[in-house]
Amino acid sequence: MIDCSLQDKSTGDVLLKSVALTTTAWERMKGLLGSDQLDNNDGLIISPCNSVHTLFMKYSIDVIYLDKNGIVKKIVPQLKPWHFSFCLGGKTTLELASGMAEKINLRTGQQIQWNRTND
Numbered sequence: 244m245i246d247c248s249l250q251d252k253s254t255g256d257v258l259l260k261s262v263a264l265t266t267t268a269w270e271r272m273k274g275l276l277g278s279d280q281l282d283n284n285d286g287l288i289i290s291p292c293n294s295v296h297t298l299f300m301k302y303s304i305d306v307i308y309l310d311k312n313g314i315v316k317k318i319v320p321q322l323k324p325w326h327f328s329f330c331l332g333g334k335t336t337l338e339l340a341s342g343m344a345e346k347i348n349l350r351t352g353q354q355i356q357w358n359r360t361n362d
Contacts, residue, residue, distance in 0.1 A: 244270055247357040249286065249337070250315060258347045262286035262337070262357060264295040265348065274338065288357060293335040294329035297322055305344040308333035315353045318344050 244263040250359050251258060261284055265271045275281060280302050289295075295306055306319040308330035317330040321341045337355075339347075349355075 246360045252354040252356045264288045280297040287338040290335040293333035296327045300324045307337040309335040315317040
């Protein structure tokens with residue numbers, strides 16, 4: 244996985260300093276499965292991805308679907324364990340700790356981008 248920061252593209256404001264970008268099919272399939280509670284300052288970007296499940300997970304997550312240009316198409320707050328979600332037209336999924344989408348003020352129509360952080 245690649246470490247990135249997440250920004251609002253129009254303002255340049257940093258929304259999260261630590262998001263992981265999946266780089267392999269295995270990382271995309273595994274997602275957050277088997278992980279402990281997601282920290283409020285962390286997230287996972289899965290691309291390509293237009294649907295997620297929380298089977299076998301022990302905690303809820305916020306799921307944000309982005310189109311091919313990084314525009315927020317749909318926000319699913321607090322997706323509970325053992326549930327499914329999808330978004331027609333979604334190309335990328337951002338998974339955050341439950342409640343973080345609201346806390347960092349993500350909204351439908353907002354354009355976000357991620358930038359690789361220095362190692």
